[in-house]
Structures are given as structure tokens and as C-alpha cells.
Amino acid sequence: KSAMMHMGRYVAGLAEAASRHGATIFEQAAVAEHRQAGNRHHLKTARGSVTADAVLVATGAYTPSTFGYFRRRIISVGSFIIATRPLTAAEIAATMPGNRTCVTSMNIGNYFRLSPDNRLIFGGRARFSATSDQRSDAKSGAILRASLAEIFPQLASVEIDYCWGGLVDMTKDRFPRAGYHDGVWYAMGYSGHGAQLSTHLGMIMADAILDRPDRNPLNGLEWPAVPGHFGKPWFLPLVGMYYKMLDRMQ
Ligand SMILES: Cc1cc2nc3c(=O)[nH]c(=O)nc-3n(C[C@H](O)[C@H](O)[C@H](O)COP(=O)(O)OP(=O)(O)OC[C@H]3O[C@@H](n4cnc5c(N)ncnc54)[C@H](O)[C@@H]3O)c2cc1C
Structure with missing residues (x-):
């Protein structure tokens, strides 16, 4: 059996459903700065500043250096x-x-x-x-x-x-990560298979943020930084050569 999904329609449908349930979506508003004071988060975006009680980082492969902890763990x-x-x-x-x-x-x-x-x-x-x-x-x-x-x-x-x-957004072991670190929630690292799981974890993380029972199966999973990785994955060509060699040997 096999199935296919039209991702363009899916993302438009998700946005429509989120709006219907009261969410406000701001496009072209990348977070450029994040500061935490007590329990409040202060975020500067390309279109203005916002404050928030909770922040969920779900920027995947596009995670900016503002969130350096995640940047060092995502390739x-x-x-x-x-x-x-x-x-x-x-x-x-x-x-x-x-x-x-x-x-x-x-x-x-x-x-x-x-x-x-x-x-x-x-x-x-x-x-x-x-x-x-x-x-x-x-x-x-x-x-x-x-x-x-x-x-x-x-x-x-x-x-x-x-x-x-x-x-x-690849992780070193190709396993996604989701949880809470240093004041912010996060869900990312789907390693090329996040179409369904990112949506599912969206619901799970919303429950955790709202203090409902936390059903996050990835909770507490160890996530060491990738050694020598600070943002630009300089080692990718070497990894590519290694996998090509494995494929030739198969
Ligand atoms: C060509 C291609 C084919 C794929 N095929 C499949 C497939 O067959 N099956 C599958 O499961 N997955 C597939 N994937 C992977 C899938 O697209 C991802 O796993 C999934 O989109 C991850 O969802 P996400 O919401 O975590 O991140 P993304 O969809 O990457 O969304 C991240 C969001 O963060 C936003 N953002 C970035 N920086 C900032 C910032 N500073 N402030 C605020 N927002 C920011 C971005 O604008 C973006 O909207 C494919 C990917 C590609 C590129």
C-alpha cells in the first residue's frame, strides 16, 4: 500500500484550521532577537516586537543563530x-x-x-x-x-x-527532538520525515505548554551538540562521500 500528500494544500489547510481556532499568523516576521526576563519572553521580529508567556521554537533547518543551542544540534x-x-x-x-x-x-x-x-x-x-x-x-x-x-x-x-x-533538519542520529530547554519549548530535527510528525508534535507540545498531561514521547531524550558544528555544516561534503562509498559497497 502507498499514499501521497499534496504538501502545498496541506499547509494551506493547516493555516486555515489554525486561524479558525483563533490563532493569528504573521508571515515575513522572522524572530531576530530573543530575550527572557523572568517569565516573560521579548522577541524582536522583522515586523515589530512581541512579548509572550511561552515560546516554541519550531524553525527546523532554518533555525537562526539567535537560538544557538539548537543551531549547534541541527544540521x-x-x-x-x-x-x-x-x-x-x-x-x-x-x-x-x-x-x-x-x-x-x-x-x-x-x-x-x-x-x-x-x-x-x-x-x-x-x-x-x-x-x-x-x-x-x-x-x-x-x-x-x-x-x-x-x-x-x-x-x-x-x-x-x-x-x-x-x-x-537533520540530527546526528536522525531522531527528532522535542521538549523544554532553558526557558523555551522546542520541536524539530525530523531529518526529512516531518510532514506528519511535526503536526502531531504541534498538538503534543500545545498540551505540554498549557499544563495538560504531557504525552511527549521524546521528553528527556539526550541531545548532545554535534562536535565542531557552530552553524554552517562544513563537514557535509565528507559525510556525502562516506554515504556514497557505502552505497557503492552494497
Ligand atoms: C524537497 C523536500 C521533500 C520532502 N519530502 C518529505 C516527505 O516526503 N515526507 C516527509 O515527511 N517530509 C518531507 N520533507 C521534510 C519536511 O518538509 C519537514 O520535515 C517538515 O517541513 C518539518 O516541519 P517543521 O514545521 O518542523 O519545519 P519547516 O516546515 O521547515 O518550517 C520551519 C518554519 O520556521 C520559519 N522560520 C525560520 N526562521 C525563523 C525565524 N527566525 N523566526 C520565525 N520563524 C522562522 C520558516 O519560515 C518556516 O515556516 C521534505 C523536505 C523537502 C525540502
């Missing part, structure tokens, strides 16, 4: 996707006849599926880069295209219509 790694032009019925029959959702079992693996308009959506880590912008995503797109051609040689020269990417 931001790029993740990328390409989408082909819509495939013909004959091409689909030769590549994805069962219309399943697939993932390979390599360390630097790929995942792929058909979109409702019959494009092959093909994703993966491609390369161990800590940036995602148009230029960097295009480079990763080229690597993904080569992997696509390796798995489906019959699509080696198919047109690629779209390419995009983002950062994922």
Missing part, C-alpha cells in the same frame, strides 16, 4: 525534487504501470511517483549541500536527472519542467 541539508513533462500512456506503462509511490533503499536514495497530471515527480538528497536557492537547486536537479536516467533509461532525455528544493 541543515538540502533536499530536491524534479518533475518531468506529463508522460504519455506508453511511457507510464513502461515506467510506473502500478502508479505506486516508490523509495529506494540507498543511503543517498531517491523517491518517485506520478502526479495527477502524469508527470514523474522524482526527488532525493542529490548532493550534500547546505543551501537551497535557484542556482543550487538547478545543480541538484542535474544530479537528480542522472539518477532518474539510471533507474529509467527510457526516460533519459525526457524534458524536465520543474525543479525545486528546500532544507531539512
